[in-house]
Amino acid sequence: MSAAPVARDDRTGDPAEVLMRGADLHLNHYGAARLPFACVGGSGLELDMVDLGPEHRGRRLRLLDASGGYASAALGYDHPVVRAAVARGTGVGSVTDELGSLERAELLDRLFGPGGLWTDQFPTGQYHVSGRNSGSEGNELALRLVLESRFDARRLKHRPGKEKRDTILAFQGAWHGWTGGLVQLLNRRHYQAGLPAPETVAPYGVRIAHIPFGDPAALEETFTELADRLLAVVVEPIQGDAGIIEPPPGYLRGLSRMCTANDVLLVADEVLTFAKTGGWFAMRDADGPVPTDITVIGKYLGMGAVSTSMVIARRELTVRPSGAVSTSDLRPSTCAVIRDGIEHIEAEGLLRRSADVGRHLAKQLDTVLVGGHPDVFTEVRGTGFMLGVELTAAAAARIGTLRTALIEAGVYAEFMAGAGKRSGDRRYIHPTLRIVLPLNTDQALADEVVERVAAGARALK
Numbered sequence: 163m164s165a166a167p168v169a170r171d172d173r174t175g176d177p178a179e180v181l182m183r184g185a186d187l188h189l190n191h192y193g194a195a196r197l198p199f200a201c202v203g204g205s206g207l208e209l210d211m212v213d214l215g216p217e218h219r220g221r222r223l224r225l226l227d228a229s230g231g232y233a234s235a236a237l238g239y240d241h242p243v244v245r246a247a248v249a250r251g252t253g254v255g256s257v258t259d260e261l262g263s264l265e266r267a268e269l270l271d272r273l274f275g276p277g278g279l280w281t282d283q284f285p286t287g288q289y290h291v292s293g294r295n296s297g298s299e300g301n302e303l304a305l306r307l308v309l310e311s312r313f314d315a316r317r318l319k320h321r322p323g324k325e326k327r328d329t330i331l332a333f334q335g336a337w338h339g340w341t342g343g344l345v346q347l348l349n350r351r352h353y354q355a356g357l358p359a360p361e362t363v364a365p366y367g368v369r370i371a372h373i374p375f376g377d378p379a380a381l382e383e384t385f386t387e388l389a390d391r392l393l394a395v396v397v398e399p400i401q402g403d404a405g406i407i408e409p410p411p412g413y414l415r416g417l418s419r420m421c422t423a424n425d426v427l428l429v430a431d432e433v434l435t436f437a438k439t440g441g442w443f444a445m446r447d448a449d450g451p452v453p454t455d456i457t458v459i460g461k462y463l464g465m466g467a468v469s470t471s472m473v474i475a476r477r478e479l480t481v482r483p484s485g486a487v488s489t490s491d492l493r494p495s496t497c498a499v500i501r502d503g504i505e506h507i508e509a510e511g512l513l514r515r516s517a518d519v520g521r522h523l524a525k526q527l528d529t530v531l532v533g534g535h536p537d538v539f540t541e542v543r544g545t546g547f548m549l550g551v552e553l554t555a556a557a558a559a560r561i562g563t564l565r566t567a568l569i570e571a572g573v574y575a576e577f578m579a580g581a582g583k584r585s586g587d588r589r590y591i592h593p594t595l596r597i598v599l600p601l602n603t604d605q606a607l608a609d610e611v612v613e614r615v616a617a618g619a620r621a622l623k
């Protein structure tokens with residue numbers, strides 16, 4: 163970490179002043195907990211930061227970014243392939259899905275056409291695809307497809323067999339996004355303030371049921387009780403915001419089978435897990451892909467350069483004519499970035515490599531953080547480059563101090579909220595440090611991340 167004072171740069175001037183003004187103008191939903199640091203550049207795993215706090219205002223820091231650019235920078239910062247793809251994308255036209263696009267067609271054909279890269283998960287001819295700006299918007303479209311599956315598009319009459327299916331099953335601790343439709347899927351009371359009760363929008367409204375994630379008995383019970391009322395299940399294959407929680411082996415396949423057997427749609431929210439678990443998708447196990455009706459991917463998909471998501475849905479799931487139009491639907495320039503990024507990841511074997519480095523990283527996190535600092539960390543969870551280290555109650559109470567200590571130790575990391583109190587006698591899940599690294603991170607750099615987190619934890623004493 164370098165911590166030299168900011169030299170006044172004749173070209174741009176001292177950025178601290180404008181950064182302070184910018185921070186003041188930006189809606190602050192963190193209150194006093196907002197970190198007094200700003201990013202002024204980045205390369206690889208490194209972020210160039212400026213300190214905006216009163217003590218060291220203007221100080222420059224160079225940090226390792228253990229957040230992977232909010233889990234979006236699949237190849238790190240300023241990667242030459244992504245830079246070239248963005249430049250290439252400016253020349254491919256800006257057409258919506260009303261017009262075809264060669265760039266879009268080539269991407270879709272490469273992924274979903276005959277012999278395509280993702281056809282083991284989504285067999286050719288069975289799925290169609292749409293694009294959105296963000297994970298939230300992708301999930302909104304998924305929800306729309308689910309809701310419209312209940313009705314015929316022209317007369318809005320219930321489809322036969324769907325009359326009673328007014329319930330969507332979601333999971334305690336889930337995070338799917340901020341937008342109006344999605345907040346109902348979150349079992350967090352304050353996000354639900356002001357939403358219409360299902361009764362007020364009858365007969366089109368749906369109700370949401372929440373059960374604990376990863377508990378096969380709770381799933382069985384719900385299907386026994388509610389199978390003929392269930393319209394869909396929405397699941398993160400590994401829960402992110404709940405604290406990087408993996409289900410037990412066989413859970414996702416069991417869920418998929420129950421959905422198929424009971425004519426219930428299965429929606430996998432892979433916005434976060436996409437490309438982070440050693441394969442493209444987390445909905446798979448030792449027997450191969452776990453079938454879904456809709457899969458939503460995002461974050462890493464945009465290679466840190468564009469904000470985008472993709473909704474991959476069974477062909478029979480659709481919306482009323484022009485009911486899903488969006489300026490951002492597989493925009494050709496976005497497709498260029500996705501395609502070049504994916505080709506690079508494939509050519510370099512980065513998924514397999516990230517799985518290997520991730521295994522090593524998980525062990526290091528366990529030995530160095532949980533073993534070395536049991537007063538701060540309790541448990542490592544996750545797979546590949548989607549890892550979490552849960553805090554102790556004492557450390558959770560000092561999370562602001564810990565975040566600053568990590569930055570002083572040369573690493574920026576994010577914390578997941580944790581599922582908190584869950585039903586039954588399940589244990590409380592505290593906030594959890596999330597480690598997401600770009601897929602091209604090598605073992606030495608991953609070790610350095612762990613060392614810096616440990617140094618931050620030491621400083622907490």
Ligand SMILES: Cc1ncc(COP(=O)(O)O)c(C=O)c1O
Pocket residue numbers: 296297298299301337338339340398402403431432433434435460461
């Ligand atoms: C599982 C999951 N779904 C959806 C979202 C929302 O994505 P976005 O922030 O791009 O709207 C997130 C964001 O963290 C997520 O983790």
